[in-house]
Amino acid sequence: MASTDKKRQQKSCFHCGDTFSGRAIELDAKPFCCQGCATVYELLTENGMGAFYTLEDRPGVRVEALERDRYAFLDLPEVQQRLLQFEEGKHARVSLRLPAIHCSSCIWLLENLHRINPAVISSGVHFTRKQASILFNKEQISLRQIVELLVKLGYPPEINLSTFKQKEARPSRKWVIKIGVAGFCFGNIMLLSLPEYLGMGEGFESYAMFFGALNILLALPVFFYAATDYYLSAWASLRSGQVNIDVPITLGIFALFGRSLYEILSQTGAGYMDSLAGLLFFLLIGKWFQEKTYQSLAFDRNYESYFPVAARVVKNDLEEQVPLRDLKPGMEIIVRNRELIPADSKLISDRASVDFSFVTGESQPVQKKSGDLIYAGGRQSGTAIRLLVEKPVDQSYLTELWNQQVFRKANANPTVALINKVSRYFTMVVLLIAAIGGVYWVMTEPSRWAQVVTAVLIVACPCALALAAPFSFGHTLRAMGRNALYLRNADTVETMAAVTDIVFDKTGTLTRNDQYELEFIGNELTDHQQQLISSLVAQSSHPLSRTIDEYLDCEAEYEPIRYKEVAGAGLQGMFADVWVVVGSEQFVTGDVLDRDGATRVFVKIDDKLLGYFLFEAGYRSSFQHVLEDLSKNYRLHLLSGDGDRERFKLSAWFDDERLHFSQTPFDKLAYVEKLQRGGRVVMMLGDGLNDSGALQAANVGISIADNVYDFTPACDAIFDGKQFARLPGLLSLARGGMKTVRASMVLSFFYNVIGLSFALSGMLSPLVAAILMPVSSISVVVLTTLSVNSRAAKELGEPGIFTAITSKPDQNQQIL
Amino acid sequence: MSAIFLLIAASLLVAALFLGAFLWATSTGQYDDDYANSVRILFDDEKKAAPKDKQKSTDSKSQ
Numbered sequence: 001m002a003s004t005d006k007k008r009q010q011k012s013c014f015h016c017g018d019t020f021s022g023r024a025i026e027l028d029a030k031p032f033c034c035q036g037c038a039t040v041y042e043l044l045t046e047n048g049m050g051a052f053y054t055l056e057d058r059p060g061v062r063v064e065a066l067e068r069d070r071y072a073f074l075d076l077p078e079v080q081q082r083l084l085q086f087e088e089g090k091h092a093r094v095s096l097r098l099p100a101i102h103c104s105s106c107i108w109l110l111e112n113l114h115r116i117n118p119a120v121i122s123s124g125v126h127f128t129r130k131q132a133s134i135l136f137n138k139e140q141i142s143l144r145q146i147v148e149l150l151v152k153l154g155y156p157p158e159i160n161l162s163t164f165k166q167k168e169a170r171p172s173r174k175w176v177i178k179i180g181v182a183g184f185c186f187g188n189i190m191l192l193s194l195p196e197y198l199g200m201g202e203g204f205e206s207y208a209m210f211f212g213a214l215n216i217l218l219a220l221p222v223f224f225y226a227a228t229d230y231y232l233s234a235w236a237s238l239r240s241g242q243v244n245i246d247v248p249i250t251l252g253i254f255a256l257f258g259r260s261l262y263e264i265l266s267q268t269g270a271g272y273m274d275s276l277a278g279l280l281f282f283l284l285i286g287k288w289f290q291e292k293t294y295q296s297l298a299f300d301r302n303y304e305s306y307f308p309v310a311a312r313v314v315k316n317d318l319e320e321q322v323p324l325r326d327l328k329p330g331m332e333i334i335v336r337n338r339e340l341i342p343a344d345s346k347l348i349s350d351r352a353s354v355d356f357s358f359v360t361g362e363s364q365p366v367q368k369k370s371g372d373l374i375y376a377g378g379r380q381s382g383t384a385i386r387l388l389v390e391k392p393v394d395q396s397y398l399t400e401l402w403n404q405q406v407f408r409k410a411n412a413n414p415t416v417a418l419i420n421k422v423s424r425y426f427t428m429v430v431l432l433i434a435a436i437g438g439v440y441w442v443m444t445e446p447s448r449w450a451q452v453v454t455a456v457l458i459v460a461c462p463c464a465l466a467l468a469a470p471f472s473f474g475h476t477l478r479a480m481g482r483n484a485l486y487l488r489n490a491d492t493v494e495t496m497a498a499v500t501d502i503v504f505d506k507t508g509t510l511t512r513n514d515q516y517e518l519e520f521i522g523n524e525l526t527d528h529q530q531q532l533i534s535s536l537v538a539q540s541s542h543p544l545s546r547t548i549d550e551y552l553d554c555e556a557e558y559e560p561i562r563y564k565e566v567a568g569a570g571l572q573g574m575f576a577d578v579w580v581v582v583g584s585e586q587f588v589t590g591d592v593l594d595r596d597g598a599t600r601v602f603v604k605i606d607d608k609l610l611g612y613f614l615f616e617a618g619y620r621s622s623f624q625h626v627l628e629d630l631s632k633n634y635r636l637h638l639l640s641g642d643g644d645r646e647r648f649k650l651s652a653w654f655d656d657e658r659l660h661f662s663q664t665p666f667d668k669l670a671y672v673e674k675l676q677r678g679g680r681v682v683m684m685l686g687d688g689l690n691d692s693g694a695l696q697a698a699n700v701g702i703s704i705a706d707n708v709y710d711f712t713p714a715c716d717a718i719f720d721g722k723q724f725a726r727l728p729g730l731l732s733l734a735r736g737g738m739k740t741v742r743a744s745m746v747l748s749f750f751y752n753v754i755g756l757s758f759a760l761s762g763m764l765s766p767l768v769a770a771i772l773m774p775v776s777s778i779s780v781v782v783l784t785t786l787s788v789n790s791r792a793a794k795e796l797g798e799p800g801i802f803t804a805i806t807s808k809p810d811q812n813q814q815i816l
Numbered sequence: 817m818s819a820i821f822l823l824i825a826a827s828l829l830v831a832a833l834f835l836g837a838f839l840w841a842t843s844t845g846q847y848d849d850d851y852a853n854s855v856r857i858l859f860d861d862e863k864k865a866a867p868k869d870k871q872k873s874t875d876s877k878s879q
Contacts, residue, residue, distance in 0.1 A: 191827075
């Protein structure tokens with residue numbers, strides 16, 4: 001191309017910070033990537049809210065165009081009733097989840113909504129939950145207008161069927177309160193036990209009684225309130241015939257409390273109430289940390305949260321919003337551009353162009369003719385279409401596919417969680433040691449056997465062991481979360497560490513759905529022609545137009561006299577005396593030849609067809625390095641739904657027998673299962689519903705998402721495609737996490753051996769217990785924290801241990 | 817020495833007051849969002865966003 005020397009420099013949008021190379025919209029000499037961003041800037045500066053831009057650098061969120069009537073369903077009284085938390089007189093309050101909240105500027109902007117629209121009375125942001133609670137005057141502004149204002153500002157709320165169900169799930173403050181109680185008791189019992197540690201001497205028995213009585217009093221809330229969760233968990237696990245880590249802990253707690261009670265009341269000793277309270281204090285901190293980590297990373301999205309809440313039904317020539325649940329066969333519905341088809345239905349309109357990327361992962365729109373059956377989950381692109389509903393939503397093909405048994409994740413994970421396995425043997429061994437010790441002391445000195453047995457149970461209480469897993473996995477999950485890999489639960493780390501085979505999907509996984517490599521097929525374009533095309537596509541914000549604009553890379557010198565954009569079809573414009581038409585084959589040439597389904601954009605200037613731009617999905621920039629790195633440690637497989645055009649290109653990293661094309665969703669599923677029958681532990685990376693069977697079947701199913709609002713099928717983890725290059729590092733972080741767990745287990749066994757030797761020799765004094773227990777717990781916490789975070793720093797180039805620990809909630813966590 | 821009974825009772829009372837304050841703060845949700853408040857305190861109350869916001873921006877970044 002002639003114009004490469006005119007290469008435009010990359011600009012960064014003043015509002016959202018996205019880099020772009022196309023034409024910038026300029027306002028106040030600041031570049032903006034799109035009209036949406038510029039509008040927000042105008043809106044904010046007009047309302048004297050320019051401070052938004054001074055709080056953080058380029059804090060905005062890329063604004064997507066607001067689709068007309070997208071939120072019309074919010075006018076339904078039924079929907080409002082379920083969304084509004086509170087309604088009285090003219091006031092109403094709504095709490096919305098805004099996944100785009102990511103920085104302090106967001107908080108500032110959302111809490112100053114009343115300056116943009118005075119009908120908003122007040123608004124508050126809950127940052128960690130990414131929630132905004134808005135109190136508004138419903139006589140002046142409707143719920144729909146509130147939501148549309150948020151969308152205009154770049155904070156589209158997550159409203160869907162599942163939002164309906166969970167009407168404000170309050171976070172559990174239980175752990176914090178229990179920690180507070182345990183900490184209070186711990187501190188005070190420690191103080192009151194101090195004289196005992198130091199030795200009070202003769203003549204102070206009355207004080208000892210007093211201290212003992214206070215210790216019992218202070219231990220009561222610990223034993224009867226703070227520790228109850230362990231009893232329940234231990235009981236539940238025993239009833240299901242298993243032994244989890246809480247069983248030995250509960251044994252230890254009972255031994256501690258019972259023995260201390262006996263010692264104090266019989267005045268034979270000072271008891272171990274301080275150890276009891278300390279133990280619970282540390283254990284609860286571990287539980288709280290675990291809970292907090294999981295809560296901030298939790299995701300559980302299903303297909304329902306992707307579906308709209310209502311559909312537009314035509315009744316007596318009038319459009320009416322109907323909740324999705326009430327959609328019945330025989331109803332006529334209207335689906336506009338970019339809207340989802342909610343139920344299996346027959347097309348009434350002449351033509352439709354449906355994008356099934358949600359179902360298949362491939363983004364090419366499929367052409368449908370009048371009378372065709374269209375499955376739910378497709379997205380119409382182009383003009384509005386009319387459809388006749390064939391099946392209710394819950395019986396549609398998609399829902400049935402989803403509910404099929406094979407697409408359900410089997411709960412029995414082949415790798416049983418290490419910690420449970422260990423704790424089973426651990427309990428047996430402890431009981432055995434206690435029994436042997438008891439028998440030995442019964443024979444040598446019968447008066448002391450009970451003392452020894454309880455001492456064994458006390459000291460063997462696996463406090464450090466119980467902390468090892470939550471802290472190692474917790475830190476690993478957080479480090480992964482900082483790098484935009486979000487795991488469903490901690491067990492996934494363990495399975496990830498054991499992976500032997502990695503299976504990739506091609507489209508959307510190795511390639512990006514929103515990035516193309518393109519080529520012009522036809523006669524070579526002259527500079528003048530290029531400029532004409534460039535001037536035309538510059539008028540449009542469609543991704544294909546922008547890609548062509550970037551590809552041609554020349555200044556748009558002409559202004560069209562007349563210009564028309566037909567959504568989903570193409571553009572036409574008149575320049576001086578020349579007509580330029582750019583768009584789909586149907587739009588430009590009038591008929592469609594049967595082709596391979598690749599995206600083509602045709603060009604016609606002055607009624608002369610010049611050729612077409614051929615779009616091919618672009619590979620992720622880092623995919624070669626990632627594959628190269630991974631092929632050293634793993635067997636790589638590729639399963640693609642496409643034809644095998646690119647077999648040669650990919651054969652550098654995949655063995656021929658592991659490279660499969662034209663795979664259906666069931667082929668993929670069967671392939672993964674075949675690998676597993678061969679004893680392999682499989683990790684699958686894919687996107688779209690066509691991979692979901694395989695993602696479910698795989699030991700670790702990772703769903704790749706390029707856009708935070710993309711649907712992700714049920715899986716073990718969601719991974720932001722932009723971080724694809726970090727995949728090898730993340731895998732090695734998972735292996736490191738397991739190593740840390742093992743190391744800290746060894747460490748806590750070491751403490752147990754020391755403690756047991758005290759206990760068996762009958763020398764476990766309260767002081768030894770009071771030192772040993774906190775030391776073992778704290779050293780395990782320190783070991784896991786340092787080792788996981790320093791590994792994350794090494795593998796993923798993170799800033800360093802201390803910044804990692806103290807860092808503020810991450811921007812990348814937008815997805816959640 | 818018997819003063820120790822009184823002293824311990826008093827110290828426990830004070831500690832219990834603090835525990836009560838902690839429980840109250842937790843159950844009214846003051847620890848729910850540990851990030852927003854730390855930022856919110858730095859926002860200016862004034863109506864106009866004056867140029868001295870510059871100062872503030874460095875503050876909010878440095879935390």
